[in-house]
Amino acid sequence: MLLIITKSRDVTADYLCGRLAEHAIEFRRLDTDGCLERISLSYSNSTPVLRYKTEEWAAGDFTHVWFRRPLPLTLGIEMEDAERAHTLAEWSEALEGFLGHIPLEAWMNHPSLNVRASHKMEQLSRAARFGLAVPPTIVSQDADRVRSFFWDECDGRMIVKPLASGYLERQSPSDDTVIYASRVSESDLNDLGLVSRCPTLFQREVAKQMEVRLCVVDDRVAAAGMVADEAGVQVLDIRRPNVRDVKYVEVVPPPEVESALLGLVRSYGLRFAAVDMAVADDGRWVFFEINPNGQWAWLDISGGFDVARLFVQSFSRS
Amino acid sequence: MARSTFLLQFQEPCDDMTSDPASGGGAGDPVFETITRSRETNDQHASDMAFLGASLASSTWDDPASGMGTMETKARETTDQNRADDALSFSTATATREADDADPSQRSYRTFSW
Numbered sequence: 001m002l003l004i005i006t007k008s009r010d011v012t013a014d015y016l017c018g019r020l021a022e023h024a025i026e027f028r029r030l031d032t033d034g035c036l037e038r039i040s041l042s043y044s045n046s047t048p049v050l051r052y053k054t055e056e057w058a059a060g061d062f063t064h065v066w067f068r069r070p071l072p073l074t075l076g077i078e079m080e081d082a083e084r085a086h087t088l089a090e091w092s093e094a095l096e097g098f099l100g101h102i103p104l105e106a107w108m109n110h111p112s113l114n115v116r117a118s119h120k121m122e123q124l125s126r127a128a129r130f131g132l133a134v135p136p137t138i139v140s141q142d143a144d145r146v147r148s149f150f151w152d153e154c155d156g157r158m159i160v161k162p163l164a165s166g167y168l169e170r171q172s173p174s175d176d177t178v179i180y181a182s183r184v185s186e187s188d189l190n191d192l193g194l195v196s197r198c199p200t201l202f203q204r205e206v207a208k209q210m211e212v213r214l215c216v217v218d219d220r221v222a223a224a225g226m227v228a229d230e231a232g233v234q235v236l237d238i239r240r241p242n243v244r245d246v247k248y249v250e251v252v253p254p255p256e257v258e259s260a261l262l263g264l265v266r267s268y269g270l271r272f273a274a275v276d277m278a279v280a281d282d283g284r285w286v287f288f289e290i291n292p293n294g295q296w297a298w299l300d301i302s303g304g305f306d307v308a309r310l311f312v313q314s315f316s317r318s
Numbered sequence: 319m320a321r322s323t324f325l326l327q328f329q330e331p332c333d334d335m336t337s338d339p340a341s342g343g344g345a346g347d348p349v350f351e352t353i354t355r356s357r358e359t360n361d362q363h364a365s366d367m368a369f370l371g372a373s374l375a376s377s378t379w380d381d382p383a384s385g386m387g388t389m390e391t392k393a394r395e396t397t398d399q400n401r402a403d404d405a406l407s408f409s410t411a412t413a414t415r416e417a418d419d420a421d422p423s424q425r426s427y428r429t430f431s432w
Contacts, residue, residue: 160325168329177329194324 001061002027002315005099006068008034012297013068019308025315028052032070041094048098059101064315066108069293108217108271108314114292117268120163120201123290130264132257132287136204139163143192146202150189157205158184159236180237205236206286208278212251215296216265216273217310221258224299224307225251225279248303253277257285268292271314 002020006013008031020027030039040051050057073088073095104110109117117123121139128134136153140146150158159181166179183205215222228235228246253261257277265273274294278286299305321327 160328162325167332173332176332178332179325179329182328188327191324191327194321194327198323198325200323200325 002064003062004029004066005070007031007071015297023312033074050098113269117292127287130260132260133284134287135206139199139201141196154204159203159205160184163201207281210279212277214275215307218314220310222307223251223253224305225249
C-alpha cells in the first residue's frame, strides 16, 4: 500500500493520484491540512494504528510513502491560540510517531533526507566527486575576490544566483519578487561592496544549447530538454517568464552522466530528485543543482513527457 | 534602486499571472502550479522541514519574519530546537532547556541548518 502525504490543493498529487488509479495501484492520500477530522491514532504494545473511517492501518502496511509537500496540520475546533498550537503539536507528534515506524527506504523521500540534500554548495562539491561537470563557482563576501573571479576565471561571463530560494514573499502577493540566475555585467561590479553583507554565490556562465531537467525515480531517469532562445541564444534561466515559449525535446543523457547522477542521488538516500543540468555548447552535460522534492508534473502536462510512468512503476513494486 | 545586498539588486517583479487570465495561467492553472516558481512551490524546503519534530502543526515556518535559526536562547525557542534536532537526525535527548543549552556547538549547527 502506498501512503501519500500531501495537501488538499496540490496539482501534482492530483495528477499522480489519477495515474495511479488508472493502473489500479492502491493508495491512501493524507492531506495534512484537513485530515484530522477524519483520522484517529492509537498506540499500544509497541504498535501504532492509524484509523480512517472503518479502515485500520499499521505502519508496516505501507510499503511506500510519497512525501509530496504537505502543509502544517489544521484543526477545525474553536480553541484559544496557544491551546490550539499545543494540541496541533500533540497531534503532529502522534502522527509522526506513527510515520516514524515506517523505514526510511520506503519514503520517497523522507524529509530529513530532503533537507540533507538541499544545500547547494554541498551539492556542487558532491556532484564533482561523482564525476559530473560543474561550473566554476564561488561563494564570497569579498568584493576583490569576486572581481578577480569575474575577470580571471569567468572571462567577464558570470552569473549570480540565490543559495536558498529566489522567491521573496511580501504581504501582498502582487508585491512578490523573484531572483533568477542573473548575468552580472561589468557595471554591476560597482556595487560589489554589498557582498560583504551576505555570502553570495557566483558562477561562470555556461553557454548552453539547452537546459535539461532530469527526474530520477529510484533507478530510472527521465530527461526533458528545454529550449528557449532569445535572438538565437539559449536564455539564462528557463523559468523566465514562467517557462512560456519553451520548447521541450526528448534527450538521452550519456551513460556516464546517467550513472554518475544515479550514484549522486543514491548517496543522499533519495528515491526521487529533480536535477537541473544543461547541455553546453561544446556538448558537455553540466550539473547545476538537485531539487530533492522538485517539480516534475508540468513536464507531463505541458511538455508531453511521461514522468508519472516512473512513479507508477516504482509504486507498483511490493 | 539601491538594495541591501548584492543579490537583491537582481530581484524583479513576479509575473505570476494571477491577475492576468489572458496570459493563460495563474493560480488554479495546472501548468502554472506545477512549475518551479510560485508562492505555492516556494514551500519546498519549508514543507520538508514542516514534517520534522512535531512541526507539522507549526505555522512559524512560512513566516519570513520568524527567522529560521535564531541564536537566541529564550524559553520559547526550546521547542524549535527539538525540531531542529529531529531535522538533523540528532539525538532527541534535548527534552530540557538545560540539556539544550549544554552543547553550544550543536546549537550553532542547528542554526546553520535552520
